[in-house]
Amino acid sequence: MAxxxxxxxxxxxxxxxxxxxxxxxxxxxxxxxxAGHDAWIACAIGLMEGLLIAWIFTALTxxxxxxxxxxxxxxxxxxxxxxxxxxxxxxxxxxxxxxxxTNYTHFFKLQIYxxxxxxxxxxxxxxxxxxxxxxxxxxLARLSIILVPxxxxxxxxxxxxxxxxxxxxxLMPVLDVPSGKLLLASxxxxxxxxxxxxxxxMVLAFVDKPEKAPSAVFGGLLIVGFMxxxxxxxxxxxxxPMAEITIYPTYLAAQVIDIGDILTRLQVLVAISLITMGFxxxxxxxxxxxxxxxxxxxxxxxRPIILPVGILMVIFALTNVGNTQEMVDFAEQGYPFYAxxxxxxxxxxxxxxxxxxxxxxxGGDQV
Amino acid sequence: xxxxxxxxFGMVALIQIPGxxxxxxxxxxxxxxxxxxxxxxxxxxxxxxxxxxxxxxxINKSLTGILGL
Amino acid sequence: xxxxxxxxxYVVILLIIMPGFLSGCWDSHELNKLSIVSGLGWDIDNTxxxxxxxxxxxxxxxxxxxxxxxxxxxxxxSQLSAIQLNQDTGSSPYDALSRYTQHASRIxxxxxxxxxxxxxxxxxxxxxxxxxxxxxxxxxxxxxLMVVSAEEKASDILGIQDGMENIQAFGMAAEIKLSATxxxxxxxxxxxFQNRLLSKTTAPIAPxxxxxxxxxxxxxxxxxxxxxxxxxxxxxxxxxxxNERESSGLLWAINEIKIGFVMIPEASMExxxxxxxxxxxxxxxxxxxxxxxDEESNLVxxxxxxxxxxxxxxxxxKGQAKEIESQVRAAVEKSFALDADVFGFGEAVHRKxxxxxxxxxxxxxxxxxxxxxxVKVKTHLNEIGDVNKxxxxx
Numbered sequence: 001m002a003x004x005x006x007x008x009x010x011x012x013x014x015x016x017x018x019x020x021x022x023x024x025x026x027x028x029x030x031x032x033x034x035a036g037h038d039a040w041i042a043c044a045i046g047l048m049e050g051l052l053i054a055w056i057f058t059a060l061t062x063x064x065x066x067x068x069x070x071x072x073x074x075x076x077x078x079x080x081x082x083x084x085x086x087x088x089x090x091x092x093x094x095x096x097x098x099x100x101x102t103n104y105t106h107f108f109k110l111q112i113y114x115x116x117x118x119x120x121x122x123x124x125x126x127x128x129x130x131x132x133x134x135x136x137x138x139x140l141a142r143l144s145i146i147l148v149p150x151x152x153x154x155x156x157x158x159x160x161x162x163x164x165x166x167x168x169x170x171l172m173p174v175l176d177v178p179s180g181k182l183l184l185a186s187x188x189x190x191x192x193x194x195x196x197x198x199x200x201x202m203v204l205a206f207v208d209k210p211e212k213a214p215s216a217v218f219g220g221l222l223i224v225g226f227m228x229x230x231x232x233x234x235x236x237x238x239x240x241p242m243a244e245i246t247i248y249p250t251y252l253a254a255q256v257i258d259i260g261d262i263l264t265r266l267q268v269l270v271a272i273s274l275i276t277m278g279f280x281x282x283x284x285x286x287x288x289x290x291x292x293x294x295x296x297x298x299x300x301x302x303r304p305i306i307l308p309v310g311i312l313m314v315i316f317a318l319t320n321v322g323n324t325q326e327m328v329d330f331a332e333q334g335y336p337f338y339a340x341x342x343x344x345x346x347x348x349x350x351x352x353x354x355x356x357x358x359x360x361x362x363g364g365d366q367v
Numbered sequence: 368x369x370x371x372x373x374x375x376f377g378m379v380a381l382i383q384i385p386g387x388x389x390x391x392x393x394x395x396x397x398x399x400x401x402x403x404x405x406x407x408x409x410x411x412x413x414x415x416x417x418x419x420x421x422x423x424x425x426i427n428k429s430l431t432g433i434l435g436l
Numbered sequence: 437x438x439x440x441x442x443x444x445x446y447v448v449i450l451l452i453i454m455p456g457f458l459s460g461c462w463d464s465h466e467l468n469k470l471s472i473v474s475g476l477g478w479d480i481d482n483t484x485x486x487x488x489x490x491x492x493x494x495x496x497x498x499x500x501x502x503x504x505x506x507x508x509x510x511x512x513x514s515q516l517s518a519i520q521l522n523q524d525t526g527s528s529p530y531d532a533l534s535r536y537t538q539h540a541s542r543i544x545x546x547x548x549x550x551x552x553x554x555x556x557x558x559x560x561x562x563x564x565x566x567x568x569x570x571x572x573x574x575x576x577x578x579x580x581l582m583v584v585s586a587e588e589k590a591s592d593i594l595g596i597q598d599g600m601e602n603i604q605a606f607g608m609a610a611e612i613k614l615s616a617t618x619x620x621x622x623x624x625x626x627x628x629f630q631n632r633l634l635s636k637t638t639a640p641i642a643p644x645x646x647x648x649x650x651x652x653x654x655x656x657x658x659x660x661x662x663x664x665x666x667x668x669x670x671x672x673x674x675x676x677x678x679n680e681r682e683s684s685g686l687l688w689a690i691n692e693i694k695i696g697f698v699m700i701p702e703a704s705m706e707x708x709x710x711x712x713x714x715x716x717x718x719x720x721x722x723x724x725x726x727x728x729x730d731e732e733s734n735l736v737x738x739x740x741x742x743x744x745x746x747x748x749x750x751x752x753x754k755g756q757a758k759e760i761e762s763q764v765r766a767a768v769e770k771s772f773a774l775d776a777d778v779f780g781f782g783e784a785v786h787r788k789x790x791x792x793x794x795x796x797x798x799x800x801x802x803x804x805x806x807x808x809x810x811v812k813v814k815t816h817l818n819e820i821g822d823v824n825k826x827x828x829x830x
Contacts, residue, residue: 099423111574113463172787241634242578242627245571255578256627297398304387304395307379308402315409319419326424334427337434 003294003302006138007208010216016141016284017200017220019148021193021228023281024103026155026273027248029232031189033332034181036244037171040233045186047225050194054221057197057347058214061204063354069201069346070295076354083296085346090292092342093199094313097285099331101125101317104278106324107248112271118318125275126310129283133290133306137206140283147276154269155227158250159234161257161266166237184336191336193228194221195343202288247328286310368414376407471542475605477590478529478566479555486565487525488532489553489591490544491605521595529566546575550609552626553583553645555590559667559674567633567672570626578627581609584667584674586646593645596659608661612643615663619696619707621683622666633672637782637800639771640669641686644677668776676774678767685767688712688760689727689779697736700755704737708818716785718792723803725781726810727764731756734819744824749817757813764811772805781807 008016031042064072069089074082104125105118113121132140175182197217207213235249238256243249254267290309294302321327380403387396412419477489522540526532536544552570554563570576585593596604616623621643632640644665652658666678666686678686687693693710710731717724733756735744742748771778782800786793796803 095423102423115463169783169787173790176786176790239627240631242571242630245634252578258579293398297394299395299398300390300392301395304383304392304399305402307383308399308406311379311406312402312409315406315413315419316422319413320421320423322421322424326421326427330423330427334423334430337430338426 003291003299004137004206006136007206008138008141008203010207010209010212012141012145013200013203013207013213013216014220014223015144015148016203016280017197017217018152018224019144019277019280020199020284021197021221021224022148022151022273022277023193023196024100024274024278025193025228026151026231026270026277027107027250028103028331029235029249030193030228031185031232033185033188033244035177035185037236037241038175038177038182039185039236039243040171040229041175042182042185043189043225043229043232045183046189047194047221047229049187049190050197050225051218051221053190053195053343053347054197054217055214056344056351057201058204058217060347060351060354061201061210062214063351063359065210066205068205068291068295069350070292071205072201072350072354075359076350076357085350086292086296089201089342089346090289090296092339093202093285093288093292094309094316095320096196096199097282097289098313098316098320099327099335100278100281100285101313102321102327103331104274104282105317106327107251107274108271110324111248111251111267119314122314122317125279125282126286126314129279129286130306130310132279132283133287134303137203137287140280140287144280147280151273151276152227154273155231158254158257158266158269159230161259161263162234162238162253165256166234167240168237170237170240171233188332188336191339191343192331194225195339197221198343198347199285199288201347202291203284247324286313289313369411372407372410372414376403376410379403465543465545469542470545471540473544473546473549474603475551475553475594475608476546476549477553477555477585477594478558478563479589479591480558480561482557485525485527486529486532486558487523487589487591488529488536489594490522490524490536491594491603492522492542492544493548493603521591523591529569546573547577549577549580549605551581551583551605551612553585553590553593553608554642555585556588556674558590559584559669562672564672567630571630576626579625581612582624582626582629582642583608583612584642584644586644586664593647593661596647596661608645611661612645612663615643616687616692617694617696619684619687619693619710620680621663622687622692632780633669635780635783637777637786637797638780639774639776639778640672641678641778642667642669668771668774668778670774670776675776676770678770678778681763682767682770685763685765686771686778688729688764689714689767693731698731698733698756698759700752700759702738702740703735703752703755705733705752705756705817706736708732708734714779714781714784716781716788718785718789721803722806722808723781723785723796724808724810725784726812727779729760729764729811729813731760731813731815732818733815735817735821738826741826741828743826743829744820749820753815753817756815756817760813760815761811764813765809768809768811772807775801775805777804 029039031039031046035042060072064075067075070086073086076082077085101122105121108121109116109118132143200217204210204213207216231250235253236243238253239246239249242252246252251267251270254270257266258264286306286309290302290306293299293305293309299305321330383399384396387399409419471490471492473490473492475491477491479487479489481487522536524532524535526535533544552566554566587593594604612621612623615621622641624642629640629642632638643663644667645661646664647659647661649657649659665680666683667674668676668678688710689712691712693707693712696707698705698707710729712727712729715726715728717726735752738744777800781804782797785796
């Protein structure tokens with residue numbers, strides 16, 4: 001029973017990665033807190049850590065071509081332990097998706113639609129994601145080819161339009177932050193958003209040329225990494241010390257754009273970026289969750305469970321934090337550590353065990 | 368509010384269940400029903416006003432407590 | 437066939453329901469239910485009660501020619517005016533704001549607010565509650581201007597119909613921006629004020645606007661506004677001000693000179709461009725700051741009754757440099773007297789001397805007035821105009 005018959009090209013994979021990593025980072029800048037105006041350096045270091053983690057999990061998929069992490073786990077650890085670990089991973093995907101939805105909701109409730117109930121915003125988004133997941137990974141990949149370049153353009157124009165307001169003095173002195181804090185912020189930037197690409201362990205099985213897949217992943221990560229570094233640096237340069245206080249620095253920076261009284265109020269483009277890129281990220285995570293569940297429980301198809309899982313995600317997103325500050329606290333303090341077993345632990349240990357057990361048998365000894 | 372919820376969940380069930388029964392996919396049907404019930408009960412709880420435990424905050428508190436941040 | 441038909445029906449139903457959501461049922465703001473606030477005034481009296489003054493736009497009254505003078509205050513004069521003033525008092529800014537709805541027929545809408553005006557008493561007591569609202573409230577615009585009133589109350593200034601603009605706050609914002617362009621007084625946005633506040637050593641500044649009377653046509657006394665000084669803050673309280681000369685000096689030092697004029701006894705020059713740099717130097721515990729200014733100008737007025745010679749051009753350049761230097765010195769002296777780092781010298785030292793700054797920062801208030809300041813001005817007179825011979829010779 002082939003749960004997923006679609007195949008995506010490596011180019012689509014790169015674009016998907018870009019959209020995914022952009023996700024909610026278009027509004028909540030990575031590596032921000034604790035690093036002050038050196039946040040862009042933290043972001044750069046985090047990107048390197050993210051690339052390292054990507055190297056680990058792409059090595060795993062290279063070892064086991066055409067298999068999602070669920071199938072790999074069952075092969076490596078045996079059916080029972082394997083399914084247990086797979087369920088843990090599915091929980092991570094589910095939780096992460098709910099976190100993205102929570103970010104999404106709080107941003108919209110504050111800046112755009114203060115009176116609209118959170119439930120409505122979330123339901124509308126989840127319905128779109130659910131219908132996309134139902135059509136398979138190919139449809140999502142093709143969608144992202146349209147959406148992602150547009151948002152790349154938006155991010156670049158935001159930066160270009162802010163050039164007159166950039167004051168490099170705001171970025172100086174460089175490396176002002178104590179290195180302990182900087183490294184902590186870098187790891188924060190790695191775990192959100194770069195290392196979250198570990199979710200693609202559910203997608204890499206469906207690439208049509210698996211040998212080239214790792215470079216597609218690295219390429220996508222580098223592109224989006226540089227864009228995020230640029231955005232973080234630009235926010236700090238334009239906003240100065242305020243960039244560390246605001247929860248949504250990209251949005252505030254966009255409010256500064258004012259060209260000839262005509263190009264103003266472009267902050268709405270930031271909201272649009274969030275809608276589109278958030279959609280991609282949530283769809284990938286929802287897809288991973290339902291596909292994983294279907295594989296673990298040997299279902300014929302993942303389609304019937306998309307809607308209930310989506311609704312559960314919405315409920316989780318509405319209730320998993322008490323207020324916005326708890327959301328921010330979790331993102332800054334607990335999440336970088338909470339994510340370690342899922343982002344690094346599972347792929348690394350599985351890779352090591354697989355190598356030790358000389359799996360997969362058909363492939364023989366592969367490096 | 369609860370009426371809307373029931374209608375919504377009812378619609379979801381209506382869309383999915385007939386297909387599953389027709390194809391005799393009992394496994395999928397049972398999985399679906401489990402998730403469906405969880406969703407129904409939780410959303411009714413939320414709309415009545417019972418506060419569900421904020422899981423992310425709980426994880427955060429335990430982690431920061433252990434790691435001493 | 438049946439399935440396709442069902443899908444089509446679902447799609448149609450969706451298309452009918454969707455627009456209801458897309459127009460934002462909960463968050464729609466109809467234009468005729470909004471009171472567009474163009475300027476917000478903040479006064480505090482000696483009991484600590486806050487009075488907020490809103491200047492709102494009446495859209496139907498915006499015409500090509502300005503209506504009349506008088507800003508439509510609560511007095512009986514029902515002259516047509518493009519703006520309407522409302523006031524509310526409460527124990528805090530938001531308390532006052534919340535009473536607005538008791539006498540207004542519309543919801544205030546702050547997305548077009550150009551000016552936040554603070555009354556004299558208010559700034560001396562500290563404007564922190566207002567600053568917090570600005571940072572926290574998502575509708576406030578980071579580019580709105582912070583302005584201090586030289587008179588007692590902000591409400592007085594917001595009521596004055598002045599000049600060519602129908603909407604007074606827009607006019608005042610334009611006035612301030614123009615005086616900044618002509619390098620007389622600074623233009624300070626909310627974002628700049630917040631950033632100065634966040635830096636523990638730099639003092640926030642804001643332009644000051646005052647009222648003066650003049651006799652207009654038919655002998656009527658007209659009240660008008662003008663920019664009269666620069667307010668200097670320590671934290672959220674105003675502690676002093678810079679006059680015209682000192683304000684210009686400040687602008688020279690912080691690289692905000694755009695166009696304008698330099699006047700020396702025998703000539704006037706029009707500034708074409710100017711750049712300045714603040715260069716810090718640490719010698720042991722002594723902080724030395726060099727302000728390097730580079731300026732280009734054209735000669736627009738020469739009262740010396742002489743022909744222009746190459747030597748004269750050099751003389752004029754030297755005279756210019758002296759004048760600029762004395763303006764900057766005046767600003768520096770005043771800031772030392774107030775013990776307020778309006779130039780950002782502290783941040784300049786921070787950027788260059790990362791390690792030493794950790795010790796210097798907590799002591800900055802003491803160190804500040806003992807800084808050695810050196811002003812180096814380089815001027816260049818580009819063009820001398822159309823004539824190089826005097827019209828009347830001595």
